[in-house]
Amino acid sequence: xxxxFLGSVRLHAPYHPSIVIKLDKLDFRIDSxxxxxxxxxxxxxxxxxxxxxxxxxxxxxxxLSLSENPIKIYAPYDDRKEYGEVENVFxxxxxxxxxxxxxxxxxxxxxxxxxxxxxGTTVVPVPLKHTVPNFGYYIKNSEISIFVTGDWxxxxxxxxxxxxxxxxxxxxxxxxxxxxxxxxxxxxxMHVHIEDVLELKEELENTIIILTHISHRYRDLEDIIKIxxxxxxxxxxxxxxxNTGYRIRxxxx
Ligand SMILES: [Zn+2]
Ligand SMILES: [Zn+2]
Numbered sequence: 001x002x003x004x005f006l007g008s009v010r011l012h013a014p015y016h017p018s019i020v021i022k023l024d025k026l027d028f029r030i031d032s033x034x035x036x037x038x039x040x041x042x043x044x045x046x047x048x049x050x051x052x053x054x055x056x057x058x059x060x061x062x063x064l065s066l067s068e069n070p071i072k073i074y075a076p077y078d079d080r081k082e083y084g085e086v087e088n089v090f091x092x093x094x095x096x097x098x099x100x101x102x103x104x105x106x107x108x109x110x111x112x113x114x115x116x117x118x119x120g121t122t123v124v125p126v127p128l129k130h131t132v133p134n135f136g137y138y139i140k141n142s143e144i145s146i147f148v149t150g151d152w153x154x155x156x157x158x159x160x161x162x163x164x165x166x167x168x169x170x171x172x173x174x175x176x177x178x179x180x181x182x183x184x185x186x187x188x189x190m191h192v193h194i195e196d197v198l199e200l201k202e203e204l205e206n207t208i209i210i211l212t213h214i215s216h217r218y219r220d221l222e223d224i225i226k227i228x229x230x231x232x233x234x235x236x237x238x239x240x241x242x243n244t245g246y247r248i249r250x251x252x253x
Contacts, residue, residue: 002063003101004164004242005240005242006024006143006144006241006242007021007022007023007024007144007146007240007241008021008239008240008241008249009021009170009172009238009239009241010021010022010238010240011210011236011237011238012032012055012213013140014212014213014214014224014235014252015213015214015215015216015220015250016051016055016212016213017030017031017046017051017052017055017151017174017212017213018030018031018032018033018055019148019170019172019212020032021139021146021148023121023139023141023144024041024120024121024141025060026040026041026042026118026119026121026167026171027042028042028123028137028139028148029041029043029044030044030045030046030137030148030150031044031045031046031052031055031056031146031150032055032057033055033056033057033058034056034058034059034071034101034105035059038071039044040075041118042118043056043071043072043073043074043125043204044073044074044075044123044135044137044138045073045074045075045076045107045146045153046076046101046134046136046150046191047076047130047133047135047151048075048076048078048089048090048093048132048133048229049076049131049132049151051150052151053093053097053148055102056073056097056113057096057097057100057105058060062195069107070101070103070104070105071101071104071105071106072108073097073105073108074105074107074109074110074116074123074214075090075093075105075107075108075109075110076110076111076125076127076133076134076135077090077109077110077111077131078090079133080133083157089109089132090109091125093149094106094107095109095122099145100159100167110125111125112125112127120141120142121139121140121141122139122140123137123138123139123142124137124138124140125137125138125202126138126147126162126166127212128149128150128153128162128163129152129153129156129159129190130150130152130153130190130191131189131190132152134151134152135150135152136148136149136150136152136162137150137168138149138166138168143243144169144170144241144242144243145168145170145173146167146168146170146171146172146179147163147166147168147170147172148170148172148208149163149171149172149173149174149192150174151174151190151192151213152173152174152190152191152192153187153190153191153192154175154186154191154192154193154195154196154197155187155193156190157184160196160199160200163200163204164182164200164203164204166236167204167207168204168207168241169207169208169241169243169244170207170208170210170241170246171183171200171204171207171208171209171210171221172210172212173192173197173200173209173210173211173212174191174192174211174212174213175192175193175194175197175211175212175213175214175233176189176192176193176213176214176215177191177193177194177215178193178194178214178215178218178223178224183195190204190222194211194227194228194231194233197211197233198231199253201231201232201233206238207246208234208241208245208246209233209234210233210234210235210236210239211228211233211234211235212235214235215231221252223253224252225232233248234248235252236248236249236250236251236252237249237250237251237252
């Protein structure tokens with residue numbers, strides 16, 4: 001890596017949805033636990049599937065938090081009402097998170113077309129089709145752009161076109177499945193197969209592509225890491241990057 005360091009991505013585990021991006025003195029924590037010190041941390045939730053919700057509810061340090069204001073977690077405004085519920089999906093989770101954190105955390109709705117600004121960095125929610133409403137987040141400053149997908153239907157043409165049109169310097173994408181006999185199941189469950197990522201890669205020649213949130217069925221990580229290396233994709237715990245290259249700081253064991 002020749003030019004200066006711009007940021008890093010840290011994953012909790014290859015199976016886990018949590019993603020932490022350090023960029024220009026800010027921490028973007030996507031589907032990630034809250035800690036005690038929350039200055040310069042921005043919390044984003046991609047969608048209301050329980051693995052993601054649970055991850056952002058984790059972290060027991062709320063009660064130690066000395067900040068006066070509750071921690072904001074930005075989340076898609078999901079107005080579905082299901083199973084005879086009176087309240088919508090967003091409000092149900094809003095109450096749950098408020099309750100479990102003793103009002104130390106609060107969900108803040110964001111909608112398509114809105115844009116968040118933090119100093120010189122903007123965050124744009126980008127809807128990607130999944131089994132429930134899901135936002136990918138496009139994070140951009142004057143030096144670099146990063147796109148985090150959340151969960152998405154990899155075989156969906158519109159989804160792929162959206163990602164390609166963003167042309168991010170760094171793409172962090174869910175990649176659930178890796179083997180040929182799993183292409184169907186990926187489609188059925190509206191998740192991503194490595195073949196979908198490889199199709200993106202053809203169009204995004206200069207993008208650094210980081211995979212995450214792989215299936216729990218892969219107990220032997222060695223095979224998966226070998227495949228990603230062969231395909232020039234990245235699966236690692238901690239990766240630093242600039243707008244043209246990257247370095248792996250820590251691998252998954
Ligand atoms: Zn998920
Ligand atoms: Zn999901």
